[in-house]
Amino acid sequence: MLYIVGIGPGSRDLMTQEALAVIAKTDIIVGYSTYIRIIRDLIKDKEIVSTGMRGEVARCQKAIEIAQTGKDVAIVSSGDAGIYGMAGLALELASKAGAKIDIKVVPGVTASIGAAAALGAPLMNDFCHISLSDLMTPWEVITKRVDAAASADFVICLYNPRSKGRPNNLREALNIILKYKSADTVVGIGKDVARPKEIEKITTIKDLDEEDVDMTTIVIIGNKNTYVADGRMITPRGYTL
Incomplete structure (x- = not known):
């Protein structure tokens, strides 16, 4: 077996x-x-x-x-x-x-799920995973997927967002996303999720410090309804409250 x-x-x-x-x-x-x-x-x-x-x-x-x-x-x-x-x-x-x-x-708990729980509830509505590593997927294909996800206002979980060999991929992806989302869109960062040096941070697209991001980081970009309350990142499901 x-x-x-x-x-x-x-x-x-x-x-x-x-x-x-x-x-x-x-x-x-x-x-x-x-x-x-x-x-x-x-x-x-x-x-x-x-x-x-x-x-x-x-x-x-x-x-x-x-x-x-x-x-x-x-x-x-x-x-x-x-x-x-x-x-x-x-x-x-x-x-x-x-x-x-x-x-x-x-099955196991993937990084986006672990980070989301630590950040609050950012994945309560439709979301997608996109890897920014172009080792196996052409960058042109990746950018098309980022464009499509951003235009549809998905919550976007970016895997492999930035490395020494690919220092500009995250910035290029964010520039595409900014065609459709506000610079004030909420962003959650989970670094070394569930490990001893775990770091969670909530920011916005415009205030995101790319130096905080590496290959052990998951970046979760909210949709137009995502907001922050009591230090937690929340994407509404759509319930009438």
């Missing part, structure tokens, strides 16, 4: 009971070295297969190979394995290889 497990954003409290149970009963754990460190105390003396950044294909292939021997193996992703995680890649590779194995995807 191959388990594809979302371990949440970083805190044991935000791991699902199913994820904890699968990790406990599975003897072989495959994952990115950073994620392995997060769950190190859970895996103790289990066999570990770990690789560094950008080793996703190799990790998935190794997990599939192990599962084909009849052993139970879990490949772990931060957040939810099906949201920018390992689930899609593992399923694609298993299908293309014709692997005759059982596969189970175990």
Whole structure:
């Protein structure tokens, strides 16, 4: 059996009971070295297969190979394995290889959900996720998606918003968003969500300090009705009050 497990954003409290149970009963754990460190105390003396950044294909292939021997193996992703995680890649590779194995995807809490809870209730109406990383998706495609989401006034959750290699992607995305949304639109920032140095901040598009944002940050841009009350970011669902 191959388990594809979302371990949440970083805190044991935000791991699902199913994820904890699968990790406990599975003897072989495959994952990115950073994620392995997060769950190190859970895996103790289990066999570990770990690789560094950008080793996703190799990790998935190794997990599939192990599962084909009849052993139970879990490949772990931060957040939810099906949201920018390992689930899609593992399923694609298993299908293309014709692997005759059982596969189970175990959901987890993704960064936007964890950050939203810490910030208030910004995702109460329609929202979308957009990654600003152009490593696998052309920037032209990303900007079209940002434009469409902003024009439809979605609450927009920006993943991978800014890095040393892509310092201007967030600013370019915000410039597109400003074609449709006010500069006073409420923005929530969640950095290192559910980890020891977690930071939450509520600001606006015009006052957002891009230096606060990096690859461990989720940026949540409100819709035209999003507001701040008692230090919490709120997007109304539409109830008559």
